[in-house]
Amino acid sequence: MAEFPRHPAWAALKSxxxxxxxxxxxxxxxxxxxxxxxxxxxxxxxxxxxxTLASAEELNQILMVLITFMGIGYGVRHARxxxxxxxxxxxxxxxxxxxxxxxxxxxxxxxAALAYHATRYVGEVRTLGSVTPALQIPLYLIYLWVPxxxxxxxxxxxxxxxxxxxxxxxxxxxxxxxxxxxPEGGA
Amino acid sequence: MAAAGLLLGxxxxxxLLGFPMMVPLLASTLIxxxxxFSFLDPTVLIQQMIGGVQPAVLTAVPMFIxxxxxxxRGRTADRLLDVAMSFVGHLRGxxxxxxxxxxxxxxxxxxxxxxxxxxxxxxLRPKLLRxxxxxxxxxxxxxxxxxxxxxxxxxxxxxxxxxxSGTSVGELFIAGIGxxxxxxxxxxxxxxxxxxxxxxxxxxxxxxxxxxxxxxxAALPLLFPxxxxxxxYSGLFSPTEAAAISVLYALVLEVIIFRAVRLREVPAxxxxxxxxxxxxxxxxxxxxxxxxxxxxxxxxxxxLGDLLVAAAADPTLLLAVIAVAYFVGCMFVDxxxxxxxxxxxxxxxxxxSGLDPVLVGTLVTLQAAIGSATPPFGCDIFTAMAxxxxxxxxxxxGTPPFIIMLLGATALVILFPSIALGLRDLAFR
Numbered sequence: 017m018a019e020f021p022r023h024p025a026w027a028a029l030k031s032x033x034x035x036x037x038x039x040x041x042x043x044x045x046x047x048x049x050x051x052x053x054x055x056x057x058x059x060x061x062x063x064x065x066x067x068t069l070a071s072a073e074e075l076n077q078i079l080m081v082l083i084t085f086m087g088i089g090y091g092v093r094h095a096r097x098x099x100x101x102x103x104x105x106x107x108x109x110x111x112x113x114x115x116x117x118x119x120x121x122x123x124x125x126x127x128a129a130l131a132y133h134a135t136r137y138v139g140e141v142r143t144l145g146s147v148t149p150a151l152q153i154p155l156y157l158i159y160l161w162v163p164x165x166x167x168x169x170x171x172x173x174x175x176x177x178x179x180x181x182x183x184x185x186x187x188x189x190x191x192x193x194x195x196x197x198x199p200e201g202g203a
Numbered sequence: 204m205a206a207a208g209l210l211l212g213x214x215x216x217x218x219l220l221g222f223p224m225m226v227p228l229l230a231s232t233l234i235x236x237x238x239x240f241s242f243l244d245p246t247v248l249i250q251q252m253i254g255g256v257q258p259a260v261l262t263a264v265p266m267f268i269x270x271x272x273x274x275x276r277g278r279t280a281d282r283l284l285d286v287a288m289s290f291v292g293h294l295r296g297x298x299x300x301x302x303x304x305x306x307x308x309x310x311x312x313x314x315x316x317x318x319x320x321x322x323x324x325x326x327l328r329p330k331l332l333r334x335x336x337x338x339x340x341x342x343x344x345x346x347x348x349x350x351x352x353x354x355x356x357x358x359x360x361x362x363x364x365x366x367x368s369g370t371s372v373g374e375l376f377i378a379g380i381g382x383x384x385x386x387x388x389x390x391x392x393x394x395x396x397x398x399x400x401x402x403x404x405x406x407x408x409x410x411x412x413x414x415x416x417x418x419x420x421a422a423l424p425l426l427f428p429x430x431x432x433x434x435x436y437s438g439l440f441s442p443t444e445a446a447a448i449s450v451l452y453a454l455v456l457e458v459i460i461f462r463a464v465r466l467r468e469v470p471a472x473x474x475x476x477x478x479x480x481x482x483x484x485x486x487x488x489x490x491x492x493x494x495x496x497x498x499x500x501x502x503x504x505x506x507l508g509d510l511l512v513a514a515a516a517d518p519t520l521l522l523a524v525i526a527v528a529y530f531v532g533c534m535f536v537d538x539x540x541x542x543x544x545x546x547x548x549x550x551x552x553x554x555x556s557g558l559d560p561v562l563v564g565t566l567v568t569l570q571a572a573i574g575s576a577t578p579p580f581g582c583d584i585f586t587a588m589a590x591x592x593x594x595x596x597x598x599x600x601g602t603p604p605f606i607i608m609l610l611g612a613t614a615l616v617i618l619f620p621s622i623a624l625g626l627r628d629l630a631f632r
Contacts, residue, residue, distance in 0.1 A: 044477030045470045048265055052473075055266060055447030059440070073259055080256045083265065084488055087481020096482050097223035098537045102580050104221030115220065122217075123226050130229065130249065137246040162253060 033175065036168065040090040047079040047086075054079075071150040078148075078158050085165025088127070092172035095188035113186045117177055124173035131166035138163060206239045207502045214544075224540045228489040232496045239500060248492045255491025256484050258366050259443055265480040266446030267357045270453040271318045272472045272479075277457030277464045279424040280322040283308045286414075286421035293408035296398030298334050299341075300391045302327045303348040307387050310352025311428035312449070316575050319349035320586045328591060335403045342591060343601030346576045346583040347609070348390055353538070353572040354383035356432055357446065360571045361564065363487060363539055367494065367546045368553075370560040371631075372442045373435045378565045378627040380432070382616050389608040423456055436630045483539055490543030503551045514556045521556050522566060522617045525549060529567050530613075533574020537582055541574070542567065565623040566616055573609040576602060 058072040069075075091097045104115060142156035172189060179187035210231045217227040229248075236245055274280070287301040287308065294300060306323045310316070324345045331341035353360045356376035365372035398405070409417070418425075431449055434440035440448060457464040464472070497503065514521035528549070532541035546567070553563050575583045578599045587598050616622050 041474055044481065045474040048269055048473040048477045048480070049470065051262065051265060052269060052447065052450045055262060055443065056451050059444045059447050062444070063439075076259065076262045077257050080261060080484065081253060083477055083481050084256045084484040087478060088485055090478060091482045091485070092223075094478065096478055097225065098482055098486065098540065099221055099223045100218055100536055100580060101221050103219055119220065119222050123223060126226055126230050126233070129233070133245045134249045137249045140246065159253065162249060 029175075033171075036089070036171070037093060040086060040093075040168070043082055043086045044090060047082045051076060051079045074148050074150050074153075078153070081158055082161055085162045086168070088165050089168030089172045092169060092176065093189050093192075095192045109186075113180060116186050116188075117180050120173045120177040120180065124170045124177065127166050127169045127173065131163045131170060134159075134163035134166055206235050206500045207505045209238065210235045210497065210500075210502060218536065224537065225485050225489045228486070228493045228540075228543070232489075232493045235496055235500060248496075251492040251495045252488040255488040260362060260372050260441075261366055261484070261487065263357070263362050263372070263443045263446035264359055264483065265476055266443070266450050267359065267362075268318075268479050269473065269476040270446070270449040271312070272476050273450070273453040273457050273464060273469070274312055274424075275318050275322045276468070276472060277453075278461045279312060279427075279453075279456065280305075280309055281326065282417075282421040282424050283312075284323070284326060286417040286425070288406070289409035289414045289417040292406040294395070295405050296391070296395035296403075297405050298331060298403075299336060299344050299394035299397070302331065302344060303351075303387055303390045303394065306345065306348035307351045307355055307383065308425070308428070310349065310355045310383075311357075311432070312424065312453075316349045316352045316572070316583055317586045319352045320346055320583055321590055323349065324587065324590055334406070335401065336397070337401070337601070338593070339597060339601035340397055341601075342587055342593065342598050343576075343605055344390065344394065346581075346587050346598070347602065347605040348387075349583060350572040350576050351383050351386055353568055353575065354379040354386070354565075356380065356428075356435065357442070357449070358568060359483070360538055360542065360568050362442065363483075364542050364546065364564050364567055366487070367490065367543060368550065368560060368564060370564050374561045374627050374631055375564045375568070376432070376435055376442060377630050378561050378623040379568060380626055381622045382565060382569055382612060385615065385622060386609065386612050389612060390605070393604060393608060423460065427452055427456075486539055486543060490540075493543065494547035497547055498550075503548045506548065507552055510552055514552045518556045518558050519617060521552060521558065522563070525553070525563060526566055526570055526613050526617065529570035530574055530577075530610075533571050533581070534577045535580050538571030538575055542571065559620070559624060561627055562616075562620050562623055566613065569609075569613055569616060573606065573613070577606055578602065 054069065054072050054075050058069050062068045104112065107115060138156050138159050141159055142154070146155045147153060148155060148158070176187050176189045213234055214227040214231040217230055218224070232248060233245065236243060236248060284301070284305045287304040288298070291297045291300050291304065302323070305327070306319050309319050309323055327345060328341050331344070332338060352358070356379060358376065358379060361375040361379060362372050364370065365375050427449065430452060431445045434445050434448065435442060454469070458466055458469070510521075510524065514524070528545055529541055532545055553560065575581045578584065584595070584598050587593070588595060591598070
């Protein structure tokens with residue numbers, strides 16, 4: 017983490033960010049564990065009891081939406097999103113930092129536009145009043161996580177941009193500078 | 204044609220600049236939608252993104268990754284390695300052959316090439332170096348043998364290809380086994396030749412007792428591919444169910460039997476799985492929106508007009524074109540992204556040619572495997588640089604012979620499709 021000016025607004029932002037990170041962790045790990053539990057139970061149900069959980073497929077679909085969209089922000093935080101960084105890394109320091117800021121700003125802008133359309137979409141679904149067939153959960157409550165996740169992505173890219181503006185070094189995210197990328201990058 | 208130019212132009216520029224991969228896919232889709240089809244509400248893009256992560260078989264991705272994460276932390280890798288060593292270690296080139304066999308075995312329990320590089324590369328490279336093999340050969344062997352994991356079921360690449368192209372994931376899994384074993388055979392032969400050329404002495408032959416002991420210790424991990432592949436092959440499990448079973452198997456094995464992973468470590472492993480899944484799934488979601496817009500704008504027909512005609516006349520030519528397109532793509536970009544971009548573009552050509560979609564899928568996955576270890580940007584090269592702490596030049600120095608062997612395997616699969624389809628036909632036809 018960078019040493020940023022001790023400003024109360026900054027401190028508040030940081031503690032908010034920590035809170036969000038805890039929630040993202042909980043959603044990601046919880047979704048994977050729940051998915052494992054549901055699917056293992058379902059295999060046993062089908063093969064030994066001759067019945068499947070009608071709600072299993074629906075739960076899986078809900079959990080996949082959660083993992084996909086709620087993972088955006090966490091992926092930025094830990095610089096895990098898959099990108100082709102090889103050409104970018106050949107640039108000299110200041111140029112690299114400049115381009116990185118353009119990337120943060122551009123990505124945040126795109127995600128913000130998507131979050132806006134996603135919010136409109138959630139509104140439409142809510143007006144239609146559709147529910148899932150087995151669990152009878154209103155669809156809009158599930159799709160709500162799409163704009164929330166996209167919005168958290170905007171926040172993370174925004175914070176990374178801020179980090180780059182306020183401190184020397186290239187911030188891949190507010191939490192991760194260049195040169196400390198994790199060994200594994202994806203599946 | 205203007206739409207096609209705009210879409211591809213925006214995509215390539217953003218990709219080269221180093222934007223996260225979801226941006227090139229989504230920005231080009233959004234721009235084509237706004238510029239060319241202003242009568243459509245952009246919420247259709249959100250609808251397509253959500254729809255992209257709804258197919259039931261995608262559930263198998265986090266489940267297989269979770270099982271791999273548990274086993275990478277545990278003892279499975281060591282035990283598979285010990286058993287491979289005790290059986291082939293005494294042959295000339297035995298150590299690198301055992302390394303290739305272990306990587307293939309670990310691939311059959313993990314489904315991820317990078318997990319295999321991490322789990323197998325760590326313990327194997329020092330052994331190869333101590334035995335007298337050069338570092339460039341050792342690293343090239345490890346990253347290329349790990350890529351066999353992409354072909355041997357379970358395979359994350361095959362699940363994504365199956366979902367994008369609408370091909371049966373179970374059939375793809377079974378069809379990958381033949382080419383995977385062919386490549387293992389080629390690598391083993393090359394390892395033998397290198398050992399002869401360098402005059403590396405074989406290891407001492409393991410006693411019968413040692414072999415039995417290693418086999419007993421590895422019995423449970425070895426049973427794992429039998430359960431997964433056997434379950435899918437016999438029709439007992441769907442790929443999704445096999446994935447759920449593999450999580451249970453990994454948990455029982457590593458937490459209860461080997462006691463190598465503590466129960467309280469499991470949530471952290473689930474978090475790691477969640478992150479890997481999220482970064483892949485956001486691309487699958489973006490890829491679905493991209494795929495929708497390009498088929499709506501009829502871009503494949505605009506781009507590939509002549510090829511479509513030629514392909515209908517000569518399917519072998521089409522297979523070669525597909526192989527080259529995916530191979531070149533995977534040299535530069537992550538294989539999942541290449542699959543997401545190229546599959547919808549080539550879909551009309553494949554559908555019109557009458558080619559078996561499972562054969563095409565196997566060939567595509569093979570190219571993804573080759574591309575993952577091929578310069579300039581194969582992703583396993585960077586994984587190897589990180590875990591072996593070696594510069595780029597040293598990591599890629601030994602790769603050319605492997606690339607030649609893999610391209611040879613590609614040619615063989617194109618010329619003799621039964622390498623891939625033989626087992627599939629036995630199981631499903």
